[in-house]
Amino acid sequence: MSPLQGKRIVLGVTGGIAAYKAIEICRRLVDAGAHVVPIMTDAAQHFVGPTTLSALASEPVQTELWNNATTPIPHTKVGQGADLIVVAPATAKAIAAYRIGYSHDLLQNTLIATRAPVIVCPAMHTEMWEHPSVVDNISTLRERGVHIVEPESGRLAGGDVGAGRLASPESIVAAAERVLGPSDLLGVSMIVSAGGTREPIDSVRVIANRSSGKQGYAVAAEAAARGASVTLVSTVSLPVPAGVTVVSVETAAQMQAAIEAHAPSTDVIVMAAAVADFRPVHAADHKLKKHDGAPEVVLEATPDILAGLGERKPEGQVLVGFAAETNDLVANAQSKLERKRLDLIVANDVSAPDVGFAHDTNAVTLLRPGAKPVEIDLASKRDVARAVIDTIAEIQTGKN
Numbered sequence: 075m076s077p078l079q080g081k082r083i084v085l086g087v088t089g090g091i092a093a094y095k096a097i098e099i100c101r102r103l104v105d106a107g108a109h110v111v112p113i114m115t116d117a118a119q120h121f122v123g124p125t126t127l128s129a130l131a132s133e134p135v136q137t138e139l140w141n142n143a144t145t146p147i148p149h150t151k152v153g154q155g156a157d158l159i160v161v162a163p164a165t166a167k168a169i170a171a172y173r174i175g176y177s178h179d180l181l182q183n184t185l186i187a188t189r190a191p192v193i194v195c196p197a198m199h200t201e202m203w204e205h206p207s208v209v210d211n212i213s214t215l216r217e218r219g220v221h222i223v224e225p226e227s228g229r230l231a232g233g234d235v236g237a238g239r240l241a242s243p244e245s246i247v248a249a250a251e252r253v254l255g256p257s258d259l260l261g262v263s264m265i266v267s268a269g270g271t272r273e274p275i276d277s278v279r280v281i282a283n284r285s286s287g288k289q290g291y292a293v294a295a296e297a298a299a300r301g302a303s304v305t306l307v308s309t310v311s312l313p314v315p316a317g318v319t320v321v322s323v324e325t326a327a328q329m330q331a332a333i334e335a336h337a338p339s340t341d342v343i344v345m346a347a348a349v350a351d352f353r354p355v356h357a358a359d360h361k362l363k364k365h366d367g368a369p370e371v372v373l374e375a376t377p378d379i380l381a382g383l384g385e386r387k388p389e390g391q392v393l394v395g396f397a398a399e400t401n402d403l404v405a406n407a408q409s410k411l412e413r414k415r416l417d418l419i420v421a422n423d424v425s426a427p428d429v430g431f432a433h434d435t436n437a438v439t440l441l442r443p444g445a446k447p448v449e450i451d452l453a454s455k456r457d458v459a460r461a462v463i464d465t466i467a468e469i470q471t472g473k474n
């Protein structure tokens with residue numbers, strides 16, 4: 075279950091071009107089970123109509139301090155009832171007003187009449203974002219415990235390019251999950267692998283598999299949301315979850331080198347990647363020509379990264395594998411659990427509908443040495459990741 079389930083989240087939208095992205099943020103918060111109370115400033119309504127946001131939120135948009143149909147005293151009621159306030163986008167003006175407690179509209183009143191945590195997501199042109207007054211305001215808000223989701227670099231209004239673009243809706247929702255969710259992995263370092271490796275045949279052709287990386291990214295996102303410091307060794311380019319550092323690789327050998335460089339000092343390693351078991355012995359450094367006839371590709375076994383990690387596992391480290399099976403799910407996974415000296419293996423029957431490779435959903439069986447298998451029925455990959463991380467947190471508690 076998402077930590078946002080049943081939470082009352084005030085979504086404050088201020089007047090910048092990124093206001094249109096608040097629609098997507100609102101939808102994602104509602105999808106995660108939150109009750110979203112939207113507030114728009116006057117300026118925000120120049121960019122997006124309140125009807126659009128009202129249609130997606132859990133209740134109609136509030137815009138007025140006065141003549142408010144919901145309550146006669148909205149300036150305190152909205153903030154008092156909130157579990158979390160997210161301001162996205164937050165303009166330079168809204169940030170300045172919040173810093174000095176200038177409560178001229180419903181959003182600013184709500185911000186100073188709440189005891190709930192607040193997430194501010196700035197969006198503005200680079201010159202404004204880097205202006206000393208904005209830098210100073212942001213730093214003061216941070217000191218007061220306000221969570222800041224920093225803007226990204228990219229295309230801005232008017233065709234400019236630079237820092238100041240509103241963070242992605244995924245990052246903002248992930249920040250909300252971090253703030254409201256458990257922080258049981260604070261101080262824990264974790265490596266997660268994701269995606270299928272690609273083994274070159276020549277300079278343009280590869281042996282690949284159907285892994286999309288979605289399950290690995292979901293594990294990384296959940297772990298980071300719960301406070302872990304996560305390095306994601308990935309063969310794919312999906313949106314990077316907030317707080318996660320990505321190391322891009324392509325082949326099994328590159329994945330092995332990237333993981334082994336950090337493995338000895340890492341608390342938890344989760345191998346969700348589909349690593350090729352075989353690779354061509356020789357990769358041609360040019361494109362093989364059709365008119366030369368079908369090439370004879372001789373294969374050799376790749377190193378088993380996980381088995382190697384199992385052999386050299388430091389005291390206290392938690393080692394987790396995935397098993398993609400098409401038959402005898404539990405027996406095959408159990409044998410990998412033992413052979414690779416794992417603390418946990420997540421077995422998925424990739425021949426079942428909507429399970430495993432490339433789907434948005436998965437169904438898994440969690441196997442631990444000496445424990446009864448635990449089945450997780452078909453669910454989103456994020457929910458599966460949550461169950462995996464719950465189990466890792468439990469194993470960690472037992473080891474410490």
Ligand code: PMT
Pocket residue numbers: 268269270284285286287288289290326345346347348349350351376377378379380381394395396397398399410422424430431432433
């Ligand atoms: O990426 P998605 O599209 O979201 O799909 C998710 C998934 C199906 C890829 C994922 O859930 C999954 O099952 N990943 C493991 C796939 C796999 O390679 O399974 P395996 O049974 O062949 O390998 C067992 C374990 O050994 C895995 O943790 C694997 O990463 C590891 N391994 C395998 C071979 C090898 N040479 N080195 C390894 O470390």
